[in-house]
Amino acid sequence: MDLNQNTGGSLIKIAMLSPIAWSTPPKKYGPWEYMVSLLTEGLVKRGIEVTLFATADSHTAGELHAVCPRPYEEDKDMVRKVYEGLHISEVFERANEFDIIHNHFDYLPLTYSGLVDTPVVTTIHGFSSRKILPVYKKYNNSTFYVSISDAYRCNELDYIATVRHGIDIETFPFNDRPEDYLLFISRIHREKGAKEAIEVAKKAGRKLRMAGFIADPEYFKNEVEPHIDNDQIVYEGHVSQERKKELLSNAYALLHMINYEEAFGLGVVEALACGTPIIAINRGAMPELIMDGETGFLVNNVTEAAEAVEKLNSISRRRCRESVEKRFSVDRMVEDYIRVYETILEKRKREAKRPWGFYEILAQKPGYKVKRITVLPQEQISLQRHAHRNEHWYVVSGEGLVTKNSDYLKVLVGDTVDIPVNEIHRIKNTGIQNLVFIEVAQGDYLGEDDIERLEDKYGRT
Template sequence: MLSPIAWSTPPKKYGPWEAMVSLLTEGLVKRGIDVTLFATADSHTAGKLHAVCPRPYEEDKAMIIKVYEGLHISEVFERANEFDIIHNHFDYLPLTYSALVDTPVVTTIHGFSSRKILPVYKKYNNSTFYVSISDAYRCNELDYIATVRHGIDIESFPFNDRPEDYLLFISRIHRDKGAKEAIEVAKKAGMKLRMAGFIADSEYFKNEIEPHIDNEQIIYEGHVSQERKKELLSNARALLHLINYEEAFGLGVVEALACGTPVIAINRGAMPELIIHEETGFLVNNVDEAVEAVQKVNSISRRRCRESVEKRFSVDRMVDDYIRVYETILEKCKREEKRPWGFYEVLTEKSGYKVKRITVLPQEELSLQRHSHRSEHWHIISGDGLVTKNSDKIKVLVGDSVDLAVNDIHRVKNTGSQNLVFIEIAQGDYLGEDDIERLEDKYGRA
């Protein structure tokens, strides 16, 4: 499990991607799945934690981000052979390592910071797997194996049927998140607004937010702890989520609903997938409609808000969905039972021929063998090796090919430090795996 390193996993305060990675990791471990979490050293997990980054780079501005990103990602891919699947939550950069390993890579696309990163996703579209976190946030230029909406630890969010009389904005302070619009709604509705979240855009905060903070009607609480966040969500009359962009999900929306707090949100991005209009909140198009929704918010059943999250956004549901994704990927990339020398996968099999992708681990070798019913053609696609063909020893590199006739005595050894990968095309009247006569074998199978 490859987590971002901007924040710890789970985060101490802000860090939605890291929060999801933590919930998924712990959920999988509870199911008995062996998970190694690659995250910052101050992270916590019931699985196996592996870290090269000592702390989140957002908490230590002296760190050179690219140095630790490079070290962090390379750790995963250098150990790829240890894992059945690499689950990437660290955006597009790890994809550039994916073709160097045989382990399947699935990437949860939490968000596109810009269309300028799409070339990387498009390059690896057919060789890795993508999961979207909402149907609304799918890119029509990419293929997806599934949509898996986030789940939350519902029991950790206190339900409150007797809220206080204030509106709430809780997110990063940024134009995208509609902090300014939340202030406008509160003032027009004549209600108190509590605001919390880290300042992601200091100029925006200085010019558009700070002048309105009077600590009476408009109150800014700063970057709050998880405990204080839950208190604010639970006690609010309604959450204002007046976004100015196509948001991929909206974790704070689901967390508010879990507390029983209705949400008034701009009808963009994934909001219609999270909020049931006029049942768990209101989907609006502008500030004026949001003000009208504030007047009607008491018509929303806070119990209904909680029940909608229990039904649709639990951690167990999210874990179930991801397990199905993993099972589908493993079936698509099905490997033969792992051999002591490595593994193979059948790419295609028809009457008279079979095509395999064979991976031999560093310094390992196949048995010295021959076949009675089939000939084989080997084409090297990565690594260095030494092929025995009857009495000949043939050194092979990337791009080389070797033809083996029926009854030719042969073997291949990986002589390098990286995996030796080759495509095998077998032709004959019988292609079963029992058409192998082993003459010598270092693993005692002759």
């Protein structure tokens, strides 16, 4: 499918909502912003019109729109919640200008999604806590979720796709003759395993270079700083992108001693692109990134990691590079997201004569038809009846008021309604988010012209 033809020949328009902790792309750290930038630029190259909502110091070949002057992580005088609110609301107040809103800003934008008709897709880069799940669960049936690895899917949510990150491989220099140091490069935090990386280096008797911004100052002070001697253990600080690539390319191996179920591991892929093998704790998405014994080693503890250092000569650095070229290019990531957009637009295709909302046919066989129907806030279908079919409704999200002959029924999530043949009926969305219900129609004729409208606020009687 040509995505640009999906809207009747007009150019498709994507609103790309980036975080504002860092600029897009980031000057140093900022993995979410980095992915947003790569995706945005890749889409623009393919002729897709993208408006990037990011900080004012961001850069894009698309259209940049900013209300936040600079990243709040770089200016601690900024009130974070104020600019988050302004940033998110700016996108949703302009929602009708876009065909899709692509959210990379975690869960807060979802709370706006029920107020607009434009479909919202959220790439879930990570869950800071299970405490945020209620928001994701609330909008599970009215928006779309993309996971960045199969390992990091939540079994309480539905996903439209898994799209693993891609990188601009040519910007990472391949090096088949590395130096003899091990490398830790990530934010300095307990969950990233900085302390464990030091322990591996000491057990293996190897030099360790460390780089990354200090995300947990207390952890750094107590667990990392005492070991920095600028001889065996060297801390490079919060390095630039160019210095980062230099360190990755020259490293003998990358130590990735994570203490949590990591959603992806961008630094792992970047290291492999330079030809640098990985020694990583076998958790989270690591088995999806590392081919054990071919591009690195998956281990369970510090001792196994130190032993793996001695086996690194068996790893082909060229094989490491080739694995990224095949599986983690930015072009592959962009193509995957284009397929996601195509699927969403097909599912949420508007119908010109449905001013109250839209529907999607989920299944249709002789004798029955299943639809997913969305009624927009404060809108309603016509007062109507059918001569050839009965219907069964199941409310998936939102709230509404059902008319059945002269009776009125308030319906909430989980409620069901039966509409027999020839019964006069209507449903109105009485809430502030989309009302979504599944309709199962059964009968000898299921055409859309089996509707006798008795009353209609849109003048269609």
